[in-house]
Amino acid sequence: MSEFLLVAALCVLGTVALGLVAILRGPTPADRLSAAQLLGTGGVAALLLLGVATDTAGVTDLALVLALLAAFAAVAFVTQRTPADVVAEPASPPAQEPE
Amino acid sequence: MTLALNVFTIVAVVLGLVFFLAGTVGLLRFPDTLTRLHALTKADNLGLGLVVLGLLPQVAWPFGGLKLIALWLLALLAGATVGPLLGHAVWTHARGREPPP
Amino acid sequence: MTRPDAAPSIARAAAARGTGFFGCWLLLAGPGWSNPAAAPVADVVVGLLAAAAATWASLHLLAPTPGRLRLGALGRLVLRFLWQSIVGGIDVARRALAPRLSLQPGYLVYPARPPPGPRRALFGALTSLVPGTLPVGTDSRGALVYHCLDLRQPVADGLARDEALMIAVCGEEATDV
Numbered sequence: 019m020s021e022f023l024l025v026a027a028l029c030v031l032g033t034v035a036l037g038l039v040a041i042l043r044g045p046t047p048a049d050r051l052s053a054a055q056l057l058g059t060g061g062v063a064a065l066l067l068l069g070v071a072t073d074t075a076g077v078t079d080l081a082l083v084l085a086l087l088a089a090f091a092a093v094a095f096v097t098q099r100t101p102a103d104v105v106a107e108p109a110s111p112p113a114q115e116p117e
Numbered sequence: 118m119t120l121a122l123n124v125f126t127i128v129a130v131v132l133g134l135v136f137f138l139a140g141t142v143g144l145l146r147f148p149d150t151l152t153r154l155h156a157l158t159k160a161d162n163l164g165l166g167l168v169v170l171g172l173l174p175q176v177a178w179p180f181g182g183l184k185l186i187a188l189w190l191l192a193l194l195a196g197a198t199v200g201p202l203l204g205h206a207v208w209t210h211a212r213g214r215e216p217p218p
Numbered sequence: 219m220t221r222p223d224a225a226p227s228i229a230r231a232a233a234a235r236g237t238g239f240f241g242c243w244l245l246l247a248g249p250g251w252s253n254p255a256a257a258p259v260a261d262v263v264v265g266l267l268a269a270a271a272a273t274w275a276s277l278h279l280l281a282p283t284p285g286r287l288r289l290g291a292l293g294r295l296v297l298r299f300l301w302q303s304i305v306g307g308i309d310v311a312r313r314a315l316a317p318r319l320s321l322q323p324g325y326l327v328y329p330a331r332p333p334p335g336p337r338r339a340l341f342g343a344l345t346s347l348v349p350g351t352l353p354v355g356t357d358s359r360g361a362l363v364y365h366c367l368d369l370r371q372p373v374a375d376g377l378a379r380d381e382a383l384m385i386a387v388c389g390e391e392a393t394d395v
Contacts, residue, residue: 019123019126019175022126022127022130023126023130023172023175026130026131026134026168029134029137030134030137030168033134033137033138033140033141034137034141036141036145037140037141037144037145039145040141040144040145040153043145046150046207048150048154048203048206048207049150049153051203052144052150052153052154052157052203053144055157055196055199056140056141056144056157056161059137059140059161059162059164059165059192059196060137060161060164062165062188062192063133063137063164063165063168066168066169066172066185066188067130067168067172070172070175070176075181078181078184078185078188081188082188082191085188085191085192085195086191086195088195089194089195089198089199092195092198092199092202092203093198093199093202095203096202096203096205096206
């Protein structure tokens, strides 16, 4: 069973990694934050799977902290920015990302 | 009995993975910020719920199981708070640029 | 809000919230104990203090509202929203994974009955889990504005049912309108 759970954790991490593309792509800060939220939920799921697979109870607490931080990140984002900042698109065409 | 519980775990976790994948795909495919928010707040909360459901037979009761359920409820609450908050910020901006609906 | 039963209502809210917070603390601290009955007394004292502090903060941040919750209706509300969040997830997943995107996004103005304040916020949070709706704000006439994934769906009917169920749980608050 623990092998299956480890593979499942890797799969969740894979989808989360795909979500990172959305962070790079944007185009608005709100889109990037959405992708970061997905990373939060996916990270929680991956941690839970890892914790049960390796029988480490403490990992559940890590997942709990991650869930809290993801929520607070979004709240801080919304309260610390004006609405225009939330959806502001880059003024100039974004420079090519260095490969 | 253990076999049945293990099959339950596998089915629930795999279904959960499908919803995580759908959340990511929605985030990448949906046309604008607000529709992407829909994908985010709904699909991955269900994915996490299914993963938690699948893990329930594998953890110690009562503390381990109840903690997982509490964690999912926290994530649900966070999603239900963050979605409308972000939606409000995006909508306020969109309304400033065009006549209100 | 100066009702004769204000004091007992605060005491009752404090007792209920304190019990809930202590339960949360038990969940966080409990798994470390091999046997819950043999928990060290000093630990439990810390937990009780933490629960008392959390109750104090919660009573200050969110004052208890008069009136009792109807537990039967609350059960129905919880079941409905669990079910709705499942349907909502399936709905989004189906649209995201379909070969051709089937979306007709747009705004819907819904004159919600819960007045602005905690109840309106609760209604907004609950309905954000419902398939295809996301509350985004309040318009100039005080109606809730929803962003919908698909305007072809009977979104307003679903919202009306959620609203009726929520009012059955907490009772109707007198509105200023």
